Amino acid sequence: MKKHSVLPGFGLTLGVSVTYLSIVVLIPLALLVWSTMSLSFADFVKAVGSKQVIASYKLTFGAAFLAALVNAVFGFIAAWSLVRYRFFGRRVVDALIDMPFAMPTAVSGIALTALCASNGWVGSLAAKYGSKLVIFAEEHGLDFMNIPYLNRYDGLQLAYSQFGVFIALTFIGLPFVVRTLQPALEDLDREVEEAAESLGATKFQTFRRVILPSVFPSLMTGFTLAFARALGEYGSVVFISGNLPYETEITSLLIVAKLQQYDYAGATAISVVMLTASFALMFVINFTQYLARRRK
Amino acid sequence: MKNISTPWTSRIVPTLLVGTTFLFVAFFLVLPLISIFAEALHKGVAAYFNSFKDQYAWSAIRLTLVTAAIAVPLNIVFGVMAAWCIAKFEFWGKSVLITLIDLPFAISPVIAGLVFVLAFGQRTALGSWLLAHDIKIIYAVPGIVLATIFVTFPFVARELIPLMQEQGTLEEEAAVTLGAGGWDVFWRVTLPNIKWGLLYGIILCNARAMGEFGAVSVVSGHIRGETNTMPLYIETLYASYSTVAAFSIATLLAALALVTLVAKSVIEWREKY
Numbered sequence: 037m038k039k040h041s042v043l044p045g046f047g048l049t050l051g052v053s054v055t056y057l058s059i060v061v062l063i064p065l066a067l068l069v070w071s072t073m074s075l076s077f078a079d080f081v082k083a084v085g086s087k088q089v090i091a092s093y094k095l096t097f098g099a100a101f102l103a104a105l106v107n108a109v110f111g112f113i114a115a116w117s118l119v120r121y122r123f124f125g126r127r128v129v130d131a132l133i134d135m136p137f138a139m140p141t142a143v144s145g146i147a148l149t150a151l152c153a154s155n156g157w158v159g160s161l162a163a164k165y166g167s168k169l170v171i172f173a174e175e176h177g178l179d180f181m182n183i184p185y186l187n188r189y190d191g192l193q194l195a196y197s198q199f200g201v202f203i204a205l206t207f208i209g210l211p212f213v214v215r216t217l218q219p220a221l222e223d224l225d226r227e228v229e230e231a232a233e234s235l236g237a238t239k240f241q242t243f244r245r246v247i248l249p250s251v252f253p254s255l256m257t258g259f260t261l262a263f264a265r266a267l268g269e270y271g272s273v274v275f276i277s278g279n280l281p282y283e284t285e286i287t288s289l290l291i292v293a294k295l296q297q298y299d300y301a302g303a304t305a306i307s308v309v310m311l312t313a314s315f316a317l318m319f320v321i322n323f324t325q326y327l328a329r330r331r332k
Numbered sequence: 333m334k335n336i337s338t339p340w341t342s343r344i345v346p347t348l349l350v351g352t353t354f355l356f357v358a359f360f361l362v363l364p365l366i367s368i369f370a371e372a373l374h375k376g377v378a379a380y381f382n383s384f385k386d387q388y389a390w391s392a393i394r395l396t397l398v399t400a401a402i403a404v405p406l407n408i409v410f411g412v413m414a415a416w417c418i419a420k421f422e423f424w425g426k427s428v429l430i431t432l433i434d435l436p437f438a439i440s441p442v443i444a445g446l447v448f449v450l451a452f453g454q455r456t457a458l459g460s461w462l463l464a465h466d467i468k469i470i471y472a473v474p475g476i477v478l479a480t481i482f483v484t485f486p487f488v489a490r491e492l493i494p495l496m497q498e499q500g501t502l503e504e505e506a507a508v509t510l511g512a513g514g515w516d517v518f519w520r521v522t523l524p525n526i527k528w529g530l531l532y533g534i535i536l537c538n539a540r541a542m543g544e545f546g547a548v549s550v551v552s553g554h555i556r557g558e559t560n561t562m563p564l565y566i567e568t569l570y571a572s573y574s575t576v577a578a579f580s581i582a583t584l585l586a587a588l589a590l591v592t593l594v595a596k597s598v599i600e601w602r603e604k605y
Contacts, residue, residue, distance in 0.1 A: 041421055043504055044514035049417040053429070056410045060481055061435055064447040071450050110356045117353040121346050129353065131597045135361050137536075138589040138596075140543025142563040143582045146570050147364040150371050150579075157367065158359075207360050239345075268440025271545035271563070275570065288442040292550060295446060300455060307443045314438045322431075 072308050075301055083305035092287040093309075095198060099286075100266035103205035108259045111213025118214070119221040133214050136207055141271025148204055149276040152194035159194045166192025184283075196278030201286060204272040209262030216258035220251045220328075253328035257321055264317040268310065368586045372579035383580035391557045392565035392581070395473070399561060400541040403480040407537055411488025412530070416518070419496030420504065430493065436485045444482045445550025448475055471553030476561060479547040484540045491533030492526060499525055532599045539592045543585055 072080070083089070117123070118130050136144065152159040170188040185197035194200055224247065232242045270288040277284045285293075287310055294303035373380050383389060414433060418426060436444065452469040453459045462469060469475045503525070507517045523530075545563040552559040560568060562581055569578035 041501070041505075042508050043420050043501060043517070044508070045518075046417055046421050046423075049413040050421075050423070053410060053414040053417060056406075057414075057429075057432060060478070060485060062432070064451050064482070065435075065439075067451045067456075068443075068447050110352070113349050114353040114356060117346075117350045121350055123350050125354075127597065129357050131593050132357055132361050134593055134596060135365065135589065138539050138592040139365075140539075140545060140563050140585045140589070142545040142566050143368065143543070143585050143589075144364060145545075146566065146578060146582060147368045147371075150575075151363055151367050157363065207364070210360055264438065268443070270440065270442045270549075275567075288440055288546065291442050291446060295449060295550060300450065300453070303446055304450065307440075307446055310440055311443060314440070318434075318438045 068304060068307065068311075071300070071304050075305060079301060080305050083302045084309050088281050088285070089287070089290060089306060091282045092285050092290045095201060095284065096267060096287045097313075099198065099201045099205050100209075100263050100269075103202055103209055103266050104259050104263035106206050107209045107213045107262045108255060111210065111258060111262075112217060112255065115214045115217035115221055119218055133211050136210050141208070141269070142275075144207060145204065145272040145275035148207060148272065149195050149200070152200055152203060152276060154190065154193065154195070156195070162194045163191035166190075195276050196280075196284065198284055200276035200278065201273055201284060204276050205266040205269060208269050208272050209266050212262040212265065213255065213258035216254045216261065217251060220254035224250060253324045256324045257328070260317055260321050260324065264314055264321075267313060267317075365586065368579055368582050371575060372583045375576050379576050380580050380583075383577040386577065388556050388560065388565065389577075389581060392560045392562045393584070395476070395560065396542050396562040398473075399477050399480050400538055402477050403484055403541045404534065404538050406481060407484055408488050408530075408534060410485070411490075411492055411533060411537075414489045415492035415496050415526075416522075418493050419499075420501050433486050433489050433493075436482055441483055441544065441546030442550055445479050445547040448478050448482070448551050470551055471555070472559060475551035476548050476559060479551045480541050480544055483544050483547050484537045487537035487540065488530070488533035491529045491536070495526055495529040496522070528599050528603055532596060535592055535595050539588060542588060 075083070114129075114133065118126060118133075150156050152162070154160060154163050166186055167188050167190065170186060170191070174188065185193040185199060192199070194203065229242050229246055232246050233239075237245065268288060269286075270292070273286055274289055277286060277289070279285055279289055287306060291303045291306050291310075294300075294306065372383075414429075417423075418430060449470055450456065451458065452462060452475065454463055459470075469478070503521050504517050507521045512520070543563055544561075545567070548561055549564055549567070552561070552564055554560060554564060554568060556565075556568065562585060566578050566581050566585075569575075569581065
């Protein structure tokens with residue numbers, strides 16, 4: 037079972053760890069799976085496939101994916117700037133990146149809502165210029181009417197719309213890409229870049245052919261972590277989303293709503309779907325990290 | 333030589349990238365942070381301090397402190413023990429154990445709360461037994477503590493495992509060979525080596541314990557003065573349009589988050605130099 041070692045405490049520490057892990061995490065999770073088993077297959081399908089639930093999957097997965105994508109792009113730029121350039125305020129920016137981890141989600145939620153509401157600092161600008169944009173578009177014969185929460189009277193409505201969900205999920209996923217890319221960019225061998233350039237590669241070619249391939253696994257890991265976190269997010273979204281069924285209701289909120297109606301079976305069934313998605317993503321993360329290690 | 337290595341055109345890209353970084357950070361991180369304090373103070377300092385005269389605010393603050401005071405020490409003990417057996421020994425199933433420790437990070441906080449409602453709710457055998465013996469776990473303080481332990485479970489262990497793996501076992505083995513007991517080895521050899529990592533893990537664990545919303549919200553029942561933690565009380569106030577009061581309580585948690593960020597930077601700086 038274990039290789040011989042002179043150090044003491046193996047039995048005690050392993051025993052305590054496994055016991056505590058079982059009581060706090062494993063047994064409760066096993067109960068979740070067990071109570072799903074007690075559902076009939078037809079009930080399960082009905083619970084996870086109703087129209088309202090499907091609408092919430094679309095919103096949650098769609099907004100989480102877009103937010104992770106935005107974070108991949110801007111996170112790459114931020115990580116690159118922090119690693120490669122020395123500029124005024126670099127250390128403050130570096131420390132601030134972790135804020136979404138450190139800030140309680142409820143606090144982030146009400147702060148983002150206050151900012152994005154139609155009387156907030158950002159929301160009022162979006163309303164004003166959104167409506168100008170629509171009026172301009174209509175004058176030039178363009179039709180913006182099929183975009184929800186954008187019209188000539190209210191402009192672009194950031195809070196209490198799908199845009200709000202997207203903003204909250206971008207906020208919450210922001211640190212992941214930066215923090216997984218930073219060490220990878222620091223590890224890059226500058227000599228390889230110099231070799232590429234001395235052989236006549238342009239800056240862009242060096243980036244595209246030398247830098248990007250070697251940090252791509254880390255970028256994928258960061259993207260997937262941000263996506264996974266966004267899928268399960270609750271606190272920062274519920275305030276800004278407006279929670280309108282079929283429109284701005286995320287899946288986590290639907291689970292809470294079912295629980296409040298004492299629909300334990302429904303809540304459990306939807307949770308199992310979300311858990312499966314999280315575990316699949318965890319598998320993807322482990323796989324990309326395995327690829328990254330093998331590349332080394 | 334002047335300007336051959338850095339012609340003005342080669343400064344465009346760095347300036348654009350750094351500028352984009354500043355804009356992105358300013359919009360998504362700095363503005364929300366400022367708005368918390370601006371909203372809390374926008375009706376004046378007196379209104380801000382009035383928010384703390386409310387007895388429910390104090391009971392929420394007290395419950396948050398109590399919850400963290402139970403959950404954090406338990407997770408410290410677990411984290412150190414798990415890191416010790418994983419980093420100092422080779423055994424079968426080690427990578428499975430590491431994956432299982434990370435599990436709560438992969439689970440939505442709402443599902444973490446649901447798990448405890450299913451385990452201790454009135455519908456289960458265990459739940460009805462507890463009800464018969466008048467023991468309340470769900471919609472009571474024990475449930476809040478359990479849910480908090482669940483979501484803050486990996487923080488200390490995750491900080492310590494890579495750190496202790498990197499340090500290896502040579503120093504500890506030397507101490508044992510020289511006749512030191514297990515407790516002495518940990519206290520005098522291991523702990524001084526891991527103290528900054530441990531401190532950082534504790535700070536992160538504490539920040540999450542005091543700020544957890546989703547998991548606690550599911551098990552709490554939102555009883556004012558009884559099962560409302562600070563984040564839940566902020567929600568209650570915000571939903572009843574007491575915006576100033578909600579943001580006033582939020583400033584305390586925002587300050588805690590800022591302290592966490594500063595502590596992290598200081599610890600990283602100490603580790604480097």
